Amino acid sequence: MKNRVVIVGNGAAGYYAAETLANHGEECEITLIAEEKYVSYFRPRLSHFLGERELGRNFFLKEEAWYKQSGIRLMLNTKVMSIDTALKSITTDTGETVEYDRLILSHGGSSFLPPTEGAELKGVFTLKTLDDAYKIKEWMGDCQKAVVIGGGLLGIEAAWGMKQTGLDVTISNTSDRLLSNQLCLESGKFLEGVVRQKGVDVVLQDRVVKISGTDRVESVEFESGMTMEADIVLFSVGIRPNLAIAREAGIECNKGIVVDRMMRTSAEGVFACGDVVELEGRGFGNWMHAMQMGKIAAMNAIGRQAEFHDGVTSIVTNSFGTSVNCIGQTLLEEGTEKIVTQDASGEKFKKLIFKDGKLVGGIIIGDAGAYPKLMEAVSQEADISNFKKK
Template structure:
């Protein structure tokens, strides 16, 4: 590339930062800038829960080594919200009126927490948890709080409840649906997991939506439609997230629930790509870390010419409830699913579901996630499983067979931040539990 083309990336989350690094590798001569509304940049969002609960120090949130962006010649403009995208003129307008010109723009604006229409949801002491600013506030409030109600029993809700419980607080999860994580867990996994959370001292209010939150002299009261009342010093709302699409929408880009992109991560407008939690690809949203990271890599690489395509990967979740770890990979099968290999004990459950071609399409491990990586790899690779263990219906034999296949390059790597153990010839690019990079792994 002879002329110095300008790439601007809006959003300094994992998608935007990965796009910047990937663009730098692919387009060494380009000018690259990341514009971020928040004052905080390059922190590990996945580790915010432990930080908010006071379980880990702030330096554990650092995503990149100091000066990493400067060394890559990536300019950062923090604390600067983009208020307008003038796509015809190839310019963006910041809140303070500055206008920045680009040749290519990458939208990596992420998602924002859904605020459910509950009376009193805006009362002081009712908080979301999605950004560093949210986590700093929650951490401060928690110092004074003895009881916490978490509204919403999704992955973030259960993780936060577990973290607050471990920090010694009385914790209630109030969830409108009758089960926890019903789209992820089969019946057995759901029952075991729910029982384990209760045994850890977390009160669960299921199937009874929160109707109102009231501030009283003593604190907050969370009232459900069924008439239950939970007195709380702090209320955390984790009711899901919604893609931030307003900039794109107002500029006339095709949007549905997310900003619509093709497999090159190009939007409907020339020279504008999008990646991360703000996008919709083939009708699907995936508000998760790994897809955001991989999409960032593709979008940055394609900034001035298409080099890569992005293919949706199955969802992978390592749910951070340390007393009862949970791993889920792939789509929960519907009724009448094919072969299921299961193994149960009183406190653990492991299952894999295979299709007609003997490919693993879904795996769930509750209470013991030690060999989950073997099935994670099997789901991602889409390779058929060895016939013997499948025919015998013996999950342990299947895991042994998968283990033998990786025996040659087997080595264990332990994450210094969260203790996750990875097996393989090299540490992973990113820790699937707390998302730090390979430099945080030690040979175990």
């Protein structure tokens, strides 16, 4: 009898778990349950879609027909309400009970909306799903001024998308630089210069504390006392893992569902992967990590021994007419040294980080062509002498 494997969530982790299982279709029956009404798509493109007329080619990872051809039972627009780990079953919002032999939880997280006066007004958004993007695009048609709260990857990409539609855009970030989780102060300031040159304003080390308007957004007020007109506000300040159904089922959770490197949870036969998990005290909000975790969870769900190894982390973003590539360790710490280069045009920036004379990371802005070589050099822990000669 085939193993019944149920996957909850169809983001990167869920999709790649399903694809991996489909390659071993003779061993299992696959059910994929997702709250959204769409098949799996490339979620990092959502922020770019704000500035585009149509969804790009290959936005959807596979057409719906592929799931049927692969023997995957697809349950879209369906929410899992509870898990019974003793009976090995889940219950959906339609009242259906689905039994499993192995369960893979990959239902991700939800956008965090910090408590802010006026956040309930029309024109205040977060961006996590395709429907969110459609709602934002519809609202933008009647807007002139946008404030994006959050200067991380999604925030700056969304700001650029909005700017391309003709909006007057401001990015607000509580840190002293953009992309503060990835960039050092000097590279963050370099990127800030690029953003400003493209006509987007940046407010740093300040926080929006109030959103005002009679029925819809009209302005925002900062902690410093500064006010700014706005008719659309986008919060982009991170996500929080969706832990409710796991906690209620008695599955160990901390900041995420606690898993080991085989993606096993504390419950027998239950695996978890992607944004919803915590591994060795860390969360992983990266598409590549989610993809790998989904594959690992699937392999272990059918009895194949596999472990997750995060390797060299890389972050890539393209917006404001430039590229930002962050590889491995990007911030200085005790025992590290750096080599920084910047071209005369002010369009390219490169910072290399070394520890014990070995290359452990780097930042490249404005030179996407250098990314593959740097990735290879970091993976091989190239010696600092190779770079000091140049």
